[in-house]
Amino acid sequence: MNSIKNASSKHFIQQITNGNISFLSKAITLVESNSQKHYQKASEILEGCLPHANGCIRIGITGVPGVGKSTFIEAFGKYLTRLNKKVAVLAIDPTSSLNKGSILGDKTRMESLVNDKNAFIRPSPSGDSLGGVTRKTRESITLCEAAGFDYIIVETVGVGQSEVAVHGMVDFFLLLKLANAGDELQGIKRGIIEMADLIVINKADGKFEKQANLAKTEFKRALHLFPAKESEWIPEVTTSSALNNTGIENIYQILNTYLKLTKKNGYFYQQRKLQNKQWFYEAINNELKNQFYKDEKVIESISEYLNKIEKDEINPFKAAQNLLKRTTI
C-alpha cells in the first residue's frame, strides 16, 4: 500500500488505465479527500484518466432501505459479469463516513460480487457540511471508466436530495420498490418516481408475487399520468425476485431497448453534454469552497467567529463579510 501511496501521478494513470483496482481505489480516496496536499495529485490523475473515460453505461439505482438494493445489485451485477462485462458499484451512503468504517460494512454486503474479479464495489462516505453527499461521485465515475468498467452503478438510498444529484450523472435511472405498498410513507416522493426510467417491483416472490404483479399494473397506469419524457422513453415497470432469480434478464433487455432508443434519437448524447456542463459548475463551486475553507487565515478565525455568533456578539452576516475579507476578529 505504501508503494501506491508514493507512486507518481503518471504511474497512477498507467495502472488505472491498465485496470489495476488497488490504484483505482487509492485514486478515488485521493479525489474524495479534502486535503490540499491530495488535491494537486488527484487533479493530475483525474486529468490523465479523462481521455480514457468513455463508452461506459452509467446506471443510477435507488430505493428505500429494506427494498433489497444490495441483493438486487448483486444479482444484476453478477448477470453482467457473466456476460463478461466489468461492473463498478459506487454506493452513496449518507449514514456512513470513512472513519466509521463504511468500507468494512460494505464488504459484508454483495459478498459474491465483491469476490468477482470483474466487479469493483466502492462505498462513498457522505459529504461534510462544506461539500455534499455526491461531492466527488462524477470524478469517481470517470476514474472507474478509465479503469475499463463497462457498467457503473451508482446506488443511493432513495430518501433525500442525492437522487436528484445522481440522476444528473447517469444515463439510466432505476427505482426499486416493494409490492406491499406504503412505501410512499417510506419516503419515495413523486419527484423520484418521475425521474425513473424503470421501476422494478422487488421481492416479487412467495406470497408477494401476486401483489407485485398488481402493483406493476397500477404503476404502469399511474406513470401514464406523468408528462412525457424528453427522452421519448415511456418508463417501464417490471418485477424481480432475487430468491427466484427472476426478472434480471428482462431488466437488462429493457436497459438495452432504452439505450437503443436514446442513442438513436440523440437524447443519450445530449443528456451527457448537459451533465458535463453541470459537472463544470459543480467542480467550480466545490473548489471555491474548498479553497476558501483551506485558507490559513480562515481556519485561524472561523471558530472564533462561530463563538462570537454563539454568544450573540456579532451578527452572522457581518461575520461572513469579515471572514470573506480575511480580517481577524
Added chain:
Amino acid sequence: MNSIKNASSKHFIQQITNGNISFLSKAITLVESNSQKHYQKASEILEGCLPHANGCIRIGITGVPGVGKSTFIEAFGKYLTRLNKKVAVLAIDPTSSLNKGSILGDKTRMESLVNDKNAFIRPSPSGDSLGGVTRKTRESITLCEAAGFDYIIVETVGVGQSEVAVHGMVDFFLLLKLANAGDELQGIKRGIIEMADLIVINKADGKFEKQANLAKTEFKRALHLFPAKESEWIPEVTTSSALNNTGIENIYQILNTYLKLTKKNGYFYQQRKLQNKQWFYEAINNELKNQFYKDEKVIESISEYLNKIEKDEINPFKAAQNLLKRTTI
C-alpha cells in the same frame, strides 16, 4: 420610486426602522439582486438594520398546491392584525421569477391581507442556478424584523428541498394538509412531516369535516411513532376551515403554547443560534460564488468554456480548473 432608488443607505435604514414599506420593499429587491453594484448598498442597509431585528416570531408554512395556503395565510394573518400585530408574508415560489411577474400574480392572492396596513406580502423569485431557492430569505426576514413586524410567515409550496431550508430559518413549522388523503402522492414526504410542529388539516368543512376529524386522529397516532423532538414539543394536529372561519384561534393558542415551552426550556434561543451559524456559512458560500461569477475574466470566458464542453473539445473538470485559474481558453 426614483427618490427611493437614489436614497442613501443611511436614509434606507432610517426609513425601514420607521416602518416605511416602500423602502423595505426596495431594500429586499436590492438584497435579492445579484448585481455587484447593488451588493455594497444592500450590505450596508442590512448591517444597519440588524441591530433593530429582534423580538419577532418566524413561522414557516408549507403545503402542496391546492391545499389552500393563500386562504389560510390570509385568515391567520388577518387574525393577527386584528390583535394589532404586524405581519409580513414572504412567499417562496419556485415557479415564478421577478420577470414573469410573480409580484403581480400575488396581488390577486390574499386580497384583504394585501390591503391591510399592518400586513406586508412579498413573493420571492426562485433562485437561479448559481444561488438557491431561498438564497436571500434570511436577509429578507431581517429587513422585515427591522421594519417592526411581529410575525414573519415564510410560505413554501411543500414539494421540494426548500422546506428543509425554510425549517432552518423559522421558529415554528406548520404543515397544511387536506383530509381527502392521497397527498403523500402529491409530494409531501416523511421528512417534511417530521419537521412539522403543527399539522393543520385544512378545508375541514362541509362533506370533508368528518374526514378531516378522522385524518386528525390518524395523524396524531402516526406522529407518536416519530422520534421525540429536541424541542420537547409534541407536534399537534388540528383542523381549520376558512369557509367556516374555524380553527385559526386554536392555531394561535398552539403557537403560543409552543413558544412558552421552547422559551422556557431554552430550545427557542438555542435553535436561533444554530440558525445563525447556518446563516454565517450560507452567506459565505453564496458570496464566494457571487464574487467568482461576477469576475470580469470569468464572464469573458465562461460561455466559451460551455461551448467547448458542448462540442466535447474540453472535459468539464479541466475547464473548471482553467476557469478557476482565470486563464482564457
